[in-house]
Amino acid sequence: MIDLLRNLDRRWIFLAMLLAVSIPILAQQSFPERPTKTVLDVFNYIEGLPEGSNILLSFDFGPSSDGELEPIATAVVRHCCLKRHKMFFMTLYPDGVPLPERTIKSVIEQEFESYNFKYGEDYINLGFNNAEELVIIVMGTDIKKMFPTDIEKKPLDGFPIAENITSLEDMDLIFTITTGYPGMKEWVQYGSSPLGVKLAVGSTAVQAPEAYPYLPDQMLGLLAAIKGAAEYEAALADKYPAFRDPAKNQGIKRMAPQFWAHLLIIGLIVLGNVVYFADRFQGARR
Amino acid sequence: MLKSTFPWLIVAVTGCVMIAAFFVPPLAEWKNEAGAWFEILAAMAFVVGGANLFAQHLKKISARRAGWGYSAVTLFSFVVTLVVGLFKVGVIGEDPNYPWAGHYQAEGSALWWLYQFAYQPLIGTMFALLAFYVASAAFRAFRAKNTEATMLLTAAFIVLLGRTYAGTWLTSAVPDDYSALTFPGMTAIILGVFNTAGQRAIMIGIALGVAATSLKVLLGVDRSYLGSDGD
Amino acid sequence: MISVMAVVLCLLTLCTRPILAQDTAAAPTDAIAPPSKLIAKDHDNDAGTAIDLEWTLSPDDQPQRKPRVVVGYQVFRSLADGMERVSLESLTPGTVKFTDRSCKYGAAYLYEVVAVGSGNRDSEPARLAQPVRAVRQWFDASRVWFGVIVLIVCGCVIGFTEIVKAGRGTHVRAIAGLKAIEEAAGRATEMGRPCLFVPGLRDMNEISTVAGINVLSHVARIAAEYDATIEVPTCRSLVMTAARETVQAAYIAAGRPEAFNDDRISYITDEQFAYVAWMTGYMVREKPAACFYMGTFFAESLILAETGNSIGAIQIAGTSQAAQLPFFVAACDYTLIGEELFAASAYLSGEPQQLGSLKGQDAGKALAAALLIAGCLLATETSLLPKTTQFAQALDYLTNSILR
Incomplete structure (x- = not known):
């Protein structure tokens, strides 16, 4: 048995992971979630803002981490719609350009169709700028310098939503959904920290530990990957019963494969250590 | 010079x-x-x-070097993407008389199609490989070789359980007053206290390293990145 | 006649009634009290383009009154002569401050703040008595402590560099990962396989990429001396150009300029996972004997390191991305943790002026540690002795002035 484990072909491990992830997806399994403090801090802040507050939503990720971050985007935009906040979408990722557009379509234009949100009055898509952290630095003094037009290249000054917007300081909250560079650190260094604007972050799981040193002063709260999205969905469902339907909550649905994947990894670590201690034991006997 | x-x-x-x-x-x-x-x-x-x-x-x-077929595919993909993006192939603007006024990634355009049905699935697949590599690394590398490694493994167990419903379920009998003893509670402490302390130490070290390297670059002490070290 | 008059009266009544009703609805029941005590002053530490406004709320701005009488404030600005009056900002109820950041340097402005009520009713404006002008500051006083800390750290780096140049205190602790570079290049030569050097995902404006290229310079020189092949795929064109210059210079320094082949240093793609796909494909096909990962890495770190492990390569990694360190530590033979990447070039070169910079970094760490200890002590004292205000003041100064 130990020999079998010692010489285990890694493809068996890959197969086990495939089954651990795919079976719960096919079985549509889900588990209950309870929001933790870092998520509730963001939820309560957005909930407490007066109607019509300005929220900048920066989709700083590409399609690679879309599976992990899209549920965060959906849950937060849903909340902003419920509170009728004004939403400014943007991205710092060249391959992330279609992603805000997709969320706008699925949430604002379809799910909240009855709210009659108007483009240019209630929300706007600023599009993409390639200047990486320089975008944030310049937006600190002049948003229109970095985004003189919206994504369709129509002048920003022509939209009522942009009339009273000069710099990032006019935002009541910056929400960055981030996977790497430019993202969380750059928004802290050049956005929230020097300007004193509130910043909330939705990040990939691997990046989440890097966010903790900034909590709670430089960063209001953190939604860490699928778990963060699921907790936000749970908070939203607690407050707004219409969102209790599990079919609407992608984060909660995606926690089931994560549950089994985590258990598999624990099992693999244990098996690996069984092999290790068996080898040590045999070595000591010799 | x-x-x-x-x-x-x-x-x-x-x-x-x-x-x-x-x-x-x-x-x-x-x-x-x-x-x-x-x-x-x-x-x-x-x-x-x-x-x-x-x-x-x-x-x-x-x-005709080994693998030249891959190079042909690369060049073909490069040229196709460049052409459909630059010439806005399939873009229909608000005014059909001026289709070029539309956005280059407008829904239904050729570039949008490439993004949606080729680029996005390919990139998502590459990222998803991580799950498999994490599993194989967990089996191969995470060994309790010494005290430090054992502590690391214990923390990993707690966080892995605490970040799923398994942790909540296993410690559901713990009263709310002692929530710090539940897996989610311990996870929060590990991430918020121990992880933060370590991250800050590494961040300070890196920041000083960046400052010193920047200074060396500014003063011209280290010019190896210019390819002229001994110049 | 009477009936005609009655019809006319009825018609008049019918016509006027809604008009009267509309007037009643539109007319204010009572006027909204204006905000008061509007004051304006120059915004600190800027280029003379911002003015801070502050006022006292309208007495009708009371959150407990439902429906709210005051639904917001409107700020207006005009030049000192009253020309060019513009509406600046609509603010939420309860707001008492606003910074106008769109001023022209040198222009004198007058401001008005109006409380806005429901049904487009506006209060009388609170007016500024005297025009105000934004003033330009030539030094950002809020960053004076930051400047002091930068000067201390840089001073230490320069000072220690001079000390080490003078031949004193050159001991640097051994870094296992850097000592292994020679071994890795030797192994590649013995096995007749190439070395793979990956300079990370970021461009040359990132200092960890510069640090990675500096390490490449030393790795390439060792590879040239051992007659090993070095392959450098890059995901930024500028990095490719810099890497070519660096490797060529290393080959020249090693006395083997003819062995340099610039085809081995190529641009792959800017896209993260396409770059990873190329590298994993290369690793599986060519089976490099040694893999070096030096620079900025993200999610690809584990994919690269596990693939390298599967082909049995000796692997040395270094990154400034703390989140990726656990993956490299788990899958590579040696890992340079954080600052060790920046120390690598100095360590490998052995030049006194570079080694001195490491000592300067240590002095910076000592300063950071001293500030941390002082902050912890002050915070502890403040919580234990809440009535002693000196500790609280000192803590406030440390956190909000020195470290801000």
């Missing part, structure tokens, strides 16, 4: 401008200008990169 001193002078002057712009408010605009210059250079470098890509793969195809 031209190869080492002149580039270093550009580096030094730009660095000094950035430092001055940080402390002198009327010069703050210079910081933006320097950034804009970098963007222009990086955009020009795209052309250099594209040319290099072309040259490398054409060489490989013409010499």
Whole structure:
């Protein structure tokens, strides 16, 4: 048995992971979630803002981490719609350009169709700028310098939503959904920290530990990957019963494969250590 | 001289401008200008990169080196993406008489199609490979070889359980007053206290390393990145 | 006649009634009290383009009154002569401050703040008595402590560099990962396989990429001396150009300029996972004997390191991305943790002026540690002795002035 484990072909491990992830997806399994403090801090802040507050939503990720971050985007935009906040979408990722557009379509234009949100009055898509952290630095003094037009290249000054917007300081909250560079650190260094604007972050799981040193002063709260999205969905469902339907909550649905994947990894670590201690034991006997 | 001193002078002057712009408010605009210059250079470098890509793969195809078929696929994909993006193939603007006024990634356009049905699934697949590599690394590398490694493993167990419903369920009998003893509670403490302390220490070290390296670059002490160390 | 008059009266009544009703609805029941005590002053530490406004709320701005009488404030600005009056900002109820950041340097402005009520009713404006002008500051006073800390750290780096140049205190602790570079290049030569050097995902404006290229310079020189092949795929064109210059210089320094082949240093793609796909494909096909990962890495770190492990390569990694360190530590033979990447070039070169910078970094760490200890002590004292205000003041100064 130990020999079998010692010489285990890694493809068996890959197969086990495939089954651990795919079976719960096919079985549509889900588990209950309870929001933790870092998520509730963001939820309560957005909930407490007066109607019509300005929220900048920066989709700083590409399609690679879309599976992990899209549920965060959906849950937060849903909340902003419920509170009728004004939403400014943007991205710092060249391959992330279609992603805000997709969320706008699925949430604002379809799910909240009855709210009659108007483009240019209630929300706007600023599009993409390639200047990486320089975008944030310049937006600190002049948003229109970095985004003189919206994504369709129509002048920003022509939209009522942009009339009273000069710099990032006019935002009541910056929400960055981030996977790497430019993202969380750059928004802290050049956005929230020097300007004193509130910043909330939705990040990939691997990046989440890097966010903790900034909590709670430089960063209001953190939604860490699928778990963060699921907790936000749970908070939203607690407050707004219409969102209790599990079919609407992608984060909660995606926690089931994560549950089994985590258990598999624990099992693999244990098996690996069984092999290790068996080898040590045999070595000591010799 | 031209190869080492002149580039270093550009580096030094730009660095000094950035430092001055940080402390002198009327010069703050210079910081933006320097950034804009970098963007222009990086955009020009795209052309250099594209040319290099072309040259490398054409060489490989013409010499029929091993794997030349992959190079052909690469060049074909490169040219197709470039052409449909530049010429906005399939873009329908608000006014059909001026289709070029539409966005290059407008829904239904050829580039949108490539993004949606080729690029996004391919990139998502590559990222998803991580799950498999994490599993194989967990089996192969996470061994309780010594006290430190054992502590690391214990923390990993707690966080892995605490970040799923398994942790909540296993410690559901713990009263709310002792929530710090539940798996989610212990996870919060590990991430919020121990992880934060470690992260901050590493961050301070890195920040000082960046400062010292920047200073060496500004003063021209270390010019190995210019390819002219002994110049 | 009477009936005609009655019809006319009825018609008049019918016509006027809604008009009267509309007037009643539109007319204010009572006027909204204006905000008061509007004051304006120059915004600190800027280029003379911002003015801070502050006022006292309208007495009708009371959150407990439902429906709210005051639904917001409107700020207006005009030149000192009253020309060019513009509406600046609509603010939420309860707001008492606003910074106008769109001023022209040197221009004198007058401001008005109006309380806005429901049904487009506006209060009388609170007016500024005297025009105000934004003033330009030539030094950002809020960053003076930051400047002091930068000067201390840089001073230490320069000072220690001079000390080490003078021949004193050159001991640097051994870094296992850097000592292994020679071994890795030797192994590649013995096995007749190439070395793979990956300079990370970021461009040359990132200092960890510069640090990675500096390490490349030393790795390439060792590879040239051992006659090993070195392959450098890059994901930024500028990095490719810099890497070519660096490797060529290393080959020249090693006395083997003819062995340099610039085709081995190529641009792959800017896209993260396409770059990873190329590298993993290369690793599986060519089976490099040694893999070096030096620079900025993200999610690809584990994919690269596990693939390298599967082909049995000796692997040395270094990154400034703390989140990726656990993956490299788990899958590579040696890992340079954080600052060790920046120390690598100095360590490998052995030049006194570079080694001195490491000592300067240590002095910076000592300063950071001293500030941390002082902050912890002050915070502890403040919580234990809440009535002693000196500790609280000192803590406030440390956190909000020195470290801000």
